[in-house]
Amino acid sequence: MERTRNLPGRRRILKGAALAAVPYALLPEARAGAGPRTVDYPLAEWLPAHAANRTAANRPAGRPVDRVVIHVTQTLYAKALTVFQNPRKKVSAHYLVRSVDGHVAQCVREADVAWHAGNWDYNTRSIGIEHEGWVDRPAFFTDALYEGSARLTASVCDRYGIPKDRAHIIGHYEVPGTDHTDPGPNWDWVRYLRLVGRA
Numbered sequence: 001m002e003r004t005r006n007l008p009g010r011r012r013i014l015k016g017a018a019l020a021a022v023p024y025a026l027l028p029e030a031r032a033g034a035g036p037r038t039v040d041y042p043l044a045e046w047l048p049a050h051a052a053n054r055t056a057a058n059r060p061a062g063r064p065v066d067r068v069v070i071h072v073t074q075t076l077y078a079k080a081l082t083v084f085q086n087p088r089k090k091v092s093a094h095y096l097v098r099s100v101d102g103h104v105a106q107c108v109r110e111a112d113v114a115w116h117a118g119n120w121d122y123n124t125r126s127i128g129i130e131h132e133g134w135v136d137r138p139a140f141f142t143d144a145l146y147e148g149s150a151r152l153t154a155s156v157c158d159r160y161g162i163p164k165d166r167a168h169i170i171g172h173y174e175v176p177g178t179d180h181t182d183p184g185p186n187w188d189w190v191r192y193l194r195l196v197g198r199a
Ligand SMILES: [Zn+2]
Pocket: 070, 071, 072, 116, 172, 180, 182
């Protein structure tokens, strides 16, 4: 018992020592060149997309942010993160919300342009939020997902002065020129906007 109980502590110490020996420049956050290492949304976990999958910028300076674009991943949360981290995929979003618990990952700094809308004008002016699930599998759109996402969108709208309405909180399918259908007919916009307004 005693031995078992002591092991985690020892492991922690060893891990801490090993981490201290790693030069700062080798840490993922530093390598990504993503600026400050804190998240823009306090409840988010920083899980950065590869630097090759976004455009460094200094928004909102020179590029006003006036839209939130709602997406559905068409894959699992963990898989979506690996896609964002793969420099060959050329895709990213600022945030990814997990189905089971509404957990929020931040993958691109809000100051930077994420590649999510397939439309440069909309990419430059928006925050892109991906949701774990499929357009034709409504079970993924859990209460926790709606609530976690709505809190995030409310925070984005408050910080940039974006009206909390359907003209400014849009689906990917509403981006001009897109052939994407997400978030699809199972996404409950009325409920989502009500939650955003209450958050
Ligand atoms: Zn999309």
